[in-house]
Amino acid sequence: MRQDIKIVLKGLTDKDPSDSIAEEKTLKLVEGLQNSYTLIDDLRVEIQRIKDFRGDREPFYNLYLSVAYLQQKDFKSAKEVLENAVQGFQIQGLSMNEAMGEWLFGIIHFENGNFERAQRAGEAATTILQQLITRSEEESKYQKAKEYRECLRHLDFFRETIKESQGSEKQKTPVDTQTHSNTVEISCLSQDVQNIKAKLRVFYEELDKIYEYLREQKARIPPTLVAAKFYIYRTLTPAHSVYRSVPPPETDDEKRNYEELMKKVGFFEVIEQLVELERDFEQKANREEILEKINQAWDQDINQ
Numbered sequence: 241m242r243q244d245i246k247i248v249l250k251g252l253t254d255k256d257p258s259d260s261i262a263e264e265k266t267l268k269l270v271e272g273l274q275n276s277y278t279l280i281d282d283l284r285v286e287i288q289r290i291k292d293f294r295g296d297r298e299p300f301y302n303l304y305l306s307v308a309y310l311q312q313k314d315f316k317s318a319k320e321v322l323e324n325a326v327q328g329f330q331i332q333g334l335s336m337n338e339a340m341g342e343w344l345f346g347i348i349h350f351e352n353g354n355f356e357r358a359q360r361a362g363e364a365a366t367t368i369l370q371q372l373i374t375r376s377e378e379e380s381k382y383q384k385a386k387e388y389r390e391c392l393r394h395l396d397f398f399r400e401t402i403k404e405s406q407g408s409e410k411q412k413t414p415v416d417t418q419t420h421s422n423t424v425e426i427s428c429l430s431q432d433v434q435n436i437k438a439k440l441r442v443f444y445e446e447l448d449k450i451y452e453y454l455r456e457q458k459a460r461i462p463p464t465l466v467a468a469k470f471y472i473y474r475t476l477t478p479a480h481s482v483y484r485s486v487p488p489p490e491t492d493d494e495k496r497n498y499e500e501l502m503k504k505v506g507f508f509e510v511i512e513q514l515v516e517l518e519r520d521f522e523q524k525a526n527r528e529e530i531l532e533k534i535n536q537a538w539d540q541d542i543n544q
Contacts, residue, residue: 241347245270245307247394248340248347252300254332259300262286266304269311276311283308299328303341306348315352322348331513333455336388339368343395346402355406362399366392367476371445375452437476444472461517463538467510474507486512487527494528497535504538 249267262283268274283305290297302325309318326341346361369392376385447469454461486508489495501511511534518530525533 241351242270244343244347244394244398245310247391248344249304249307251336251340251391252303253336254334255300256297258294259297262301262304266307269308276308280305280308280312296332299325299332299334299337302328303337303344306344310344310348310351313351315348318348319345327509327512330509331516335368335372339365339372339391342368343398346398350402350405355402359399359402359406362395362402364476365395366399367441369395371448374445375449378449440472440476444469444476447472458520460521460537462541463505463510463514463534464541466513466517467505467507470507470510470513489528491528494531497528497531501531501535501538504535504542 349358
């Protein structure tokens with residue numbers, strides 16, 4: 241898995257020069273040239289330091305920290321900090337980094353012997369990469385499409401390794417006649433599910449094109465579009481639940497707006513993504529004001 245982890249680290253986009261030292265140390269860790277305990281302590285300190293004034297860098301450091309925990313076989317901690325990283329990338333719209341995070345989830349699950357969840361995480365990463373390839377080709381960015389394809393090629397090798405491991409596990413388990421009959425029924429149902437997912441992927445790609453176009457035009461994105469993308473994404477790639485701490489409300493109005501939005505939207509991940517998008521237009525606004533604007537925009541969007 242060492243080579244896969246290195247591809248994940250090198251595949252991250254939108255890096256900042258200040259991240260280079262942490263990335264270099266993490267790569268050395270993978271090569272066995274860095275002490276994991278020392279790196280974990282360093283990354284924890286750095287994460288605390290950047291929380292307030294460089295929050296956009298936090299997902300990168302959480303991903304590096306996840307790799308460090310993985311090297312110690314501390315799978316629980318590795319997954320917890322990676323959940324924060326993936327959600328952070330998702331909120332910032334860094335799709336390639338989100339895909340790399342999903343791939344790392346697959347590696348963690350694989351190392352922990354959970355081949356089914358590893359395969360699902362690999363599928364999530366594959367879906368994102370395929371969408372990036374399609375978008376790059378449509379925009380005539382053929383070099384980027386080539387880079388994404390090369391990354392996808394390595395990911396396919398990883399997914400094949402998972403399948404082989406799953407096959408070995410199945411061979412150890414005796415199968416009776418009733419089990420075989422149930423398997424056939426499940427297989428038929430699985431095909432129906434795949435057909436539904438194929439239609440959802442088409443719809444997701446259409447929504448994604450509108451989303452990216454609006455971002456390029458620096459236009460406000462309808463809240464329901466952001467929510468619809470997330471709902472479909474969670475349906476297509478339920479590899480894991482991503483949780484991230486939400487800032488506690490500082491005022492009663494902020495709490496009220498947030499609670500109202502949760503009832504309407506259903507997922508705090510969508511709310512946090514809408515907050516990040518709104519900050520592009522309201523950089524001086526506080527969280528209470530931003531949530532108020534999102535709440536009003538949601539109602540207007542629904543009632544149109």
